[in-house]
Amino acid sequence: MAKWGQGDPRWIVEERADATNVNNWHWTERDATSWSKRKLKEVLEGLVVEGEAGRCEIGDLKHVEGEASCNSRKGKLIFFYEWNLRLSWKGTVKESGEKHKGSVEIPNLSEENEVDDTEINVSKKKGEGDVLKDLMRTEGTTKVREALRDYLKALKTEFTLGMILPTKAPVGQELATERKPSGSTVQDSVTSQSLDMVGVKIPTVRIHMREVFNSPADELYSIFTKKELIQKFSKCPAVIEAEKGGKLQMFEGSVSGEYTELVPSQRIVLKWRCRSWPDEHYATVALNFQDLAPQSELELECKGVPVAHEESTRQCWKKQYFEEIHILLQQSKDNME
16 A cells, blocks of 8 residues: 555545545546536527528527436546437518528437537428528528537536546645636626635636516515425426525526525525536525515625636526516416406
């Protein structure tokens, strides 16, 4: 047996407080199927294709079948994915104003083929409008391939963050990691960023968002604390224990956490994470409700978001929370009328 400090560096664990197998020398696997389904919807739905013939837009991801995973062995990442996808599209002919619909099918997106070689089939419902079909076969196919590349890039970077764990970093490197990113950006409702270290020691940012909803504050508060309402807007089973120390799990386990503070109709604080984040890393999410009768304003502060997941986290709150809550509130209003 090698003396302490003289073994194979791939097995050195004394330099890590958690005694982790550095660089995943052993085989490990992470299921990327649920994450991939959300990411594919994110990159494909809403794509706009314009040309001299008219304008088309990719609609819903009607069918998504397959699986994806990421494996690590000896410090190397190995990806497996195989998808059968079908999307809807609709368009308007520029000259006549006629509207037409169709579908885009991707029967075999897998690691066995390059994106440029992946089969993409465009079809249109019966009737005229072949000019739009041609537009989708040319410009539309190009846009779809670009979106698929975005998915694969995110799979190999965003999803895998934390799978390959570093050995103990030199002091200079640790200091560099702790420095605040230079510059600041203001996009949509994000108003500030800063470098924070929460949980696993990685560079993080703080996201600040505001959103106004057509409901009183107490009703909006209930949407974040009542299981039946959360399951309605998330469209998935959920685990909700709305009390201090209570567990939270949503979106098929893609989001999980714990309630740490609850002030009815005023404030909720969560220990919150996405499954694709480094293991055991949590952000602190504060939700502050302000009554603007008959509306209310929600202020979100999400502190401790991994830098590489900033945009996906922002989109998660915007699309999977805020937009779906707006839809739920509108549906409730329509039912009352």
